[in-house]
Amino acid sequence: MPDPLHIRPATSADAGPLAALAARTFRDAFADDNAADDMEAYVRDAFSLDRVRAELADDANMFLLAFTDGADQPTGYAKIRAGTADSSVTGPDPVELERLYVNRNAIRQGVGAALMQASLDAARSAGRRTLWLGVWERNARAISFYERWGFEAVGDHVFRLGSDDQTDLIMERPVPGP
Numbered sequence: 001m002p003d004p005l006h007i008r009p010a011t012s013a014d015a016g017p018l019a020a021l022a023a024r025t026f027r028d029a030f031a032d033d034n035a036a037d038d039m040e041a042y043v044r045d046a047f048s049l050d051r052v053r054a055e056l057a058d059d060a061n062m063f064l065l066a067f068t069d070g071a072d073q074p075t076g077y078a079k080i081r082a083g084t085a086d087s088s089v090t091g092p093d094p095v096e097l098e099r100l101y102v103n104r105n106a107i108r109q110g111v112g113a114a115l116m117q118a119s120l121d122a123a124r125s126a127g128r129r130t131l132w133l134g135v136w137e138r139n140a141r142a143i144s145f146y147e148r149w150g151f152e153a154v155g156d157h158v159f160r161l162g163s164d165d166q167t168d169l170i171m172e173r174p175v176p177g178p
Contacts, residue, residue, distance in 0.1 A: 095132075100133075
């Protein structure tokens with residue numbers, strides 16, 4: 001019997017499925033609340049196959065893929081990015097949880113929680129002590145999810161979706177020790 005949920009790091013061979021999953025889950029999350037032109041401009045740039053390949057090859061990024069019921073295509077993913085933290089982040093040794101998305105049909109089935117735990121574990125393994133993220137101020141479901149995981153709002157910044165400047169809340173939480 002296959003493991004009901006398996007998470008593993010993405011490799012360069014995952015670029016195609018990851019790009020497709022990223023574009024689909026982003027549209028599912030935000031298309032109803034944004035102009036189609038802005039959505040398509042962002043998706044075309046952020047989730048192109050070339051862009052995903054480049055991000056997979058960049059050591060600053062780690063992608064985690066979630067697979068359910070022995071499926072060969074991922075049902076969710078997380079992207080952790082090392083680099084400069086937003087200026088409102090106050091915790092020590094921060095790393096960004098840049099993305100965490102799950103297929104619409106797998107929401108509330110534990111995939112997001114498993115990806116969050118795997119992201120915290122990866123941050124801890126990398127010696128990081130703070131996990132931070134940006135979340136659209138109008139995404140109440142995601143904000144609630146992050147608050148349940150101990151994230152607290154510490155600031156905000158502008159996120160540009162196509163031609164639309166939007167406000168993301170900046171949230172952070174400590175990475176638990178071993």
